[in-house]
Amino acid sequence: MTLRPLHRFSLFAILALALVVPALADDVRLDIRSGASSRLPLKLTAFTPAGDRDAGATSVQADEVLAADLRNSGAFTVARAWEAGGAAAAASAQAEVGGKWTQRGSTIRLTGEVRELPGRQVILTKEYSGPAARWRDVVHRFADDIVLQFTGELGVSATRIAFIVQDGRTKELWVMDADGHDPRPLTADRSVAQSPAWSPDGSLLIFTSYRGGGGPQLWVLSPEARKPFLLSGRPGLNTGGAYSPDGTGVLCTLGIDGNAELYRLDARGGSPQRLTTHRGIDTSPCWSPTGREIAFTSDRSGVPQVHVMDADGGNLRRLTYDVSYTDSPAWSPRGDRLAFVVRTDGGFDIWTCRSDGTNTTRIVAGGSNENPRWSPDGRHVVFSSDRDGKRSLWVSDLDGASPRKLDTGGRKAMSPAWSPRSGATSSR
Amino acid sequence: MSPTLLRTTVIAAALMALFAVGCAKKGVTPPAAPPAAPTSPTTPGTPGTTDPGTTTPGTGGTTSTAKASDLRIVYFDLDSYAIVGAAQADLDANARILRENTALRVTIEGHCDERGTVEYNLALGQKRADSVRDYLLAAGVPAGQLATLSKGKEFPAAEGSDETAWAKNRRAEFK
Numbered sequence: 001m002t003l004r005p006l007h008r009f010s011l012f013a014i015l016a017l018a019l020v021v022p023a024l025a026d027d028v029r030l031d032i033r034s035g036a037s038s039r040l041p042l043k044l045t046a047f048t049p050a051g052d053r054d055a056g057a058t059s060v061q062a063d064e065v066l067a068a069d070l071r072n073s074g075a076f077t078v079a080r081a082w083e084a085g086g087a088a089a090a091a092s093a094q095a096e097v098g099g100k101w102t103q104r105g106s107t108i109r110l111t112g113e114v115r116e117l118p119g120r121q122v123i124l125t126k127e128y129s130g131p132a133a134r135w136r137d138v139v140h141r142f143a144d145d146i147v148l149q150f151t152g153e154l155g156v157s158a159t160r161i162a163f164i165v166q167d168g169r170t171k172e173l174w175v176m177d178a179d180g181h182d183p184r185p186l187t188a189d190r191s192v193a194q195s196p197a198w199s200p201d202g203s204l205l206i207f208t209s210y211r212g213g214g215g216p217q218l219w220v221l222s223p224e225a226r227k228p229f230l231l232s233g234r235p236g237l238n239t240g241g242a243y244s245p246d247g248t249g250v251l252c253t254l255g256i257d258g259n260a261e262l263y264r265l266d267a268r269g270g271s272p273q274r275l276t277t278h279r280g281i282d283t284s285p286c287w288s289p290t291g292r293e294i295a296f297t298s299d300r301s302g303v304p305q306v307h308v309m310d311a312d313g314g315n316l317r318r319l320t321y322d323v324s325y326t327d328s329p330a331w332s333p334r335g336d337r338l339a340f341v342v343r344t345d346g347g348f349d350i351w352t353c354r355s356d357g358t359n360t361t362r363i364v365a366g367g368s369n370e371n372p373r374w375s376p377d378g379r380h381v382v383f384s385s386d387r388d389g390k391r392s393l394w395v396s397d398l399d400g401a402s403p404r405k406l407d408t409g410g411r412k413a414m415s416p417a418w419s420p421r422s423g424a425t426s427s428r
Numbered sequence: 429m430s431p432t433l434l435r436t437t438v439i440a441a442a443l444m445a446l447f448a449v450g451c452a453k454k455g456v457t458p459p460a461a462p463p464a465a466p467t468s469p470t471t472p473g474t475p476g477t478t479d480p481g482t483t484t485p486g487t488g489g490t491t492s493t494a495k496a497s498d499l500r501i502v503y504f505d506l507d508s509y510a511i512v513g514a515a516q517a518d519l520d521a522n523a524r525i526l527r528e529n530t531a532l533r534v535t536i537e538g539h540c541d542e543r544g545t546v547e548y549n550l551a552l553g554q555k556r557a558d559s560v561r562d563y564l565l566a567a568g569v570p571a572g573q574l575a576t577l578s579k580g581k582e583f584p585a586a587e588g589s590d591e592t593a594w595a596k597n598r599r600a601e602f603k
Contacts, residue, residue, distance in 0.1 A: 192582045194546050215577045216550055239550045260551035281551040304548055327545045
């Protein structure tokens with residue numbers, strides 16, 4: 001009788017180990033987490049343009065997009081051979097990247113090539129094509145394959161980031177490419193939208209909004225169709241939606257039982273299953289990548305603290321004890337770490353820890369830094385910050401060495417959510 | 429079955445213990461009638477009569493002229509949804525107006541200062557609105573006159589990032 005919980009624990013421990021081992025194997029290939037010293041030096045040669053007369057112009061831009069993608073991946077240092085002094089900078093390069101850029105009518109074709117140095121033996125060659133209007137996606141897919149070649153895991157250039165733009169008292173939902181290109185609004189409600197999160201296939205965004213006219217409700221829209229539909233507009237709170245990794249459920253905070261409690265809904269917003277029972281505040285739920293555990297914020301022990309529980313609401317425990325006032329948990333897609341915010345005198349810092357709550361590490365400080373969300377490869381964290389004055393979006397590697405600002409055209413931007421790899425931008 | 433039951437019981441016990449600690453720390457108003465809640469203010473404002481010097485001068489006993497904007501805004505301490513200090517007197521006054529104006533239906537909007545995350549503040553705003561509703565119910569206001577809504581930290585009354593602005597933004601308004 002008393003053995004059963006133990007059995008469950010052992011089973012879980014084995015499953016957890018099975019998840020951790022591949023992540024460790026990745027790290028052995030190239031430990032991108034340990035900072036700039038582990039970046040592989042690459043030499044980029046300009047693409048050779050072919051086809052229509054326009055090809056030369058887009059080819060030059062494609063060179064720069066590829067250079068930025070590879071640098072932003074965190075896996076490489078990049079020397080541009082086409083720049084003055086580029087050849088000298090590339091002296092230590094261990095691989096050379098280039099290719100042929102062919103534009104014919106409305107189609108772009110890229111034949112990408114990677115050679116090892118100094119032997120110049122081809123180690124990767126691959127064809128990519130797409131509509132000329134979306135030529136950047138063609139470059140992103142090549143960049144992601146180069147990351148795969150050297151790290152064992154596909155890059156994240158061909159993904160998107162959803163976020164919130166504040167203009168006066170209104171907040172609209174926006175989306176842009178992961179490199180900050182082409183920011184565009186998805187709503188125009190003149191209301192307040194908050195806390196977007198992607199469905200696991202990247203086809204839908206769930207968000208909290210006052211667009212219904214009363215209190216906060218959960219809405220869902222497809223970034224392509226842009227017509228929101230109501231997922232939950234129950235009396236009281238409907239906030240913080242998060243799709244389960246298998247897409248069949250949505251975690252959220254509801255007020256239907258008179259207090260802010262966590263619930264699991266089905267993907268259409270029905271069948272609420274209550275997961276917490278406490279008269280304090282329970283909010284900001286997120287799933288572990290296996291769907292077996294849930295991290296969330298609760299003030300049941302006084303001030304807000306990140307807690308973790310099983311997906312059925314059992315086995316509840318506080319995540320960290322060496323930092324206090326923690327909120328906004330986000331579980332790494334690798335499963336091994338969580339990111340969260342810790343309150344400071346003037347705002348929040350961003351920290352990570354192992355999923356068992358140990359090894360707490362501050363990765364971002366300075367200004368107020370909020371809403372950390374992982375890239376789909378678990379190598380970067382996107383967050384909002386007012387570190388340079390106006391609140392905008394930034395990306396940090398896990399070493400936190402030098403956060404990179406995303407250009408959202410000077411807009412006040414917050415609440416980012418990084419899309420999964422699959423979805424509309426990907427057509428592999 | 430029974431291990432699950434046992435587990436549930438243990439968790440429930442743990443939760444109750446935590447709950448007790450949480451209450452003690454926060455000084456949250458107990459779920460039953462707050463001790464300070466006036467059950468029957470005996471001064472001139474008994475139902476059906478005009479409360480001299482307040483909202484309905486010279487209306488000769490009619491009771492439907494008060495507006496939501498006549499109700500006082502209630503303020504809160506940092507991270508708290510407890511009704512304490514001046515908030516009690518303000519809500520006692522509001523309760524009197526609501527009892528005298530049975531046609532007056534209001535939405536209690538809970539607001540927060542900019543500190544704290546969007547998500548947490550949405551829940552905290554709801555807690556503040558609920559605290560106000562519970563206090564008014566205990567003070568004899570019929571439930572049908574009261575609705576609640578959280579506005580989180582989205583609609584500050586005062587701009588700025590200092591204690592003066594924050595104190596003005598931690599509030600419950602009546603709409």
